[in-house]
Amino acid sequence: MDEKIAPHLEELTRALGDLEKTGIRGEFEKLIAFRVPPDVAKESILRKFGRNRVLKVKDLSANLRNLELTGRIMDLGEKSIRPREGAQEGPYKLYTGVLADETGSVLFSSWKELPGSIGDVINVKNAYIRVWQNRINFSIGKQSLVSKVSDSVLPPLSELSGSQPKKLIDIGNADFSVDTVVCVLQLSHREVLVKGRQARVITGVFADETGRLPFTAWIELPGIDIGSIIRIKGAQVRIFRGMPSVNILSSTKVSLVGPEEARKLAFTFESAAKDPIPIKIEEIDSRDSIFDVAAVGNVVSVRPGSGIITRCPECSRVIQKGNCRVHGKVEGMRDMRIKAILDDGTGSMSVMFPRDLVESIYGKTLEEAEQLMFSDVSKDVVYEDLRRFLTGRYLAVRGNSSKGEYGISFVAEKAWVPDNDLEVRVVELLRRLGPDEEDGQDRNSQVSGGGIELA
Numbered sequence: 001m002d003e004k005i006a007p008h009l010e011e012l013t014r015a016l017g018d019l020e021k022t023g024i025r026g027e028f029e030k031l032i033a034f035r036v037p038p039d040v041a042k043e044s045i046l047r048k049f050g051r052n053r054v055l056k057v058k059d060l061s062a063n064l065r066n067l068e069l070t071g072r073i074m075d076l077g078e079k080s081i082r083p084r085e086g087a088q089e090g091p092y093k094l095y096t097g098v099l100a101d102e103t104g105s106v107l108f109s110s111w112k113e114l115p116g117s118i119g120d121v122i123n124v125k126n127a128y129i130r131v132w133q134n135r136i137n138f139s140i141g142k143q144s145l146v147s148k149v150s151d152s153v154l155p156p157l158s159e160l161s162g163s164q165p166k167k168l169i170d171i172g173n174a175d176f177s178v179d180t181v182v183c184v185l186q187l188s189h190r191e192v193l194v195k196g197r198q199a200r201v202i203t204g205v206f207a208d209e210t211g212r213l214p215f216t217a218w219i220e221l222p223g224i225d226i227g228s229i230i231r232i233k234g235a236q237v238r239i240f241r242g243m244p245s246v247n248i249l250s251s252t253k254v255s256l257v258g259p260e261e262a263r264k265l266a267f268t269f270e271s272a273a274k275d276p277i278p279i280k281i282e283e284i285d286s287r288d289s290i291f292d293v294a295a296v297g298n299v300v301s302v303r304p305g306s307g308i309i310t311r312c313p314e315c316s317r318v319i320q321k322g323n324c325r326v327h328g329k330v331e332g333m334r335d336m337r338i339k340a341i342l343d344d345g346t347g348s349m350s351v352m353f354p355r356d357l358v359e360s361i362y363g364k365t366l367e368e369a370e371q372l373m374f375s376d377v378s379k380d381v382v383y384e385d386l387r388r389f390l391t392g393r394y395l396a397v398r399g400n401s402s403k404g405e406y407g408i409s410f411v412a413e414k415a416w417v418p419d420n421d422l423e424v425r426v427v428e429l430l431r432r433l434g435p436d437e438e439d440g441q442d443r444n445s446q447v448s449g450g451g452i453e454l455a
């Protein structure tokens with residue numbers, strides 16, 4: 001193992017300095033102990049402790065630290081924060097507002113007075129991202145370095161404030177306000193609890209020629225239904241299950257796009273409503289999250305924790321020995337799931353299959369799997385059976401992907417064996433003929449050598 005991690009430690013030392021002194025070596029070893037492959041562990045450490053990754057607004061996502069951003073102050077306000085009872089310091093002032101660059105705008109908060117006001121361009125180093133009320137907040141802390149920079153590095157205020165229409169693929173978790181033209185693919189009314197009160201919301205899915213995103217409308221949308229093509233101005237982005245969701249509020253302007261104008265768009269309802277064509281895992285890996293995407297590959301391993309599990313009836317957490325870590329002793333509910341690594345030669349990702357998909361792929365219902373469990377002395381009998389059954393299988397999956405600290409996690413909503421699927425076979429053929437096959441194989445061997453394969 002040491003031979004495999006030594007080059008990563010050297011690289012980390014070059015990037016971050018003395019690993020022992022900063023405690024980073026310990027962090028790295030903790031990840032290795034959790035069987036995180038060394039290259040993934042290195043990336044994760046670099047993300048967490050790397051010095052000042054220079055980013056644009058569109059690249060901001062949860063859990064980033066030590067980042068550098070140059071933005072124009074679009075809005076700025078201040079509030080006094082009363083110190084906690086008995087605190088030595090304070091009162092504090094918190095400065096909040098919106099920063100923008102040519103890729104988007106983001107909410108910020110600062111514990112420091114800024115060296116500029118509305119309209120000025122500032123450069124911030126050592127900033128971090130906080131998620132507050134499901135929104136990305138660019139946070140300027142006491143350790144951050146803020147300086148005013150030349151006005152000419154960014155487009156003028158007037159250009160940045162009239163937010164330009166974005167394609168769905170370009171909408172990121174950080175976007176403070178977006179304009180877009182989309183068609184409504186799915187739409188339904190729901191009752192939700194907001195601060196203890198019932199509220200009626202509309203939820204659904206938008207699509208354009210670049211992709212799909214979920215949306216929530218907190219207002220009525222008269223005249224708008226599935227198939228409508230609409231223009232949205234000033235929608236907010238919130239994070240929902242790790243991916244951006246478009247929120248339509250009372251301040252958002254929504255209007256129908258007329259048939260004349262709709263003809264000039266690069267999509268129609270029919271084209272946008274087509275099932276997604278499988279893409280390479282490499283491409284999925286290059287994005288923070290993708291909503292409703294498909295991929296095909298081979299199951300290279302079935303992870304422990306697959307098979308029959310028990311959940312807390314209150315919070316659905318997986319529990320051990322009838323004890324939920326939040327609700328204590330509970331009457332657990334049986335469930336079945338698979339966590340598998342799918343690999344298509346360009347990359348690999350962890351795919352979670354919920355019970356209904358497990359039942360259809362595995363060909364056994366939860367009850368039948370329970371029978372198997374009770375008939376055997378080994379408590380891992382279902383997991384072992386799933387491993388034998390699934391490992392090496394060629395599978396297509398459709399669902400949502402989001403990137404966490406340990407790589408992509410993909411939650412499948414559909415899964416099928418793609419033997420008669422022409423599109424899938426074409427993709428597979430292209431992959432085999434593709435020039436990057438060698439590359440892919442290299443990565444394969446690295447992944448399995450790095451500890452993803454479990455004995």
Ligand SMILES: [Zn+2]
Nearest residue numbers: 312315324327
């Ligand atoms: Zn619980």
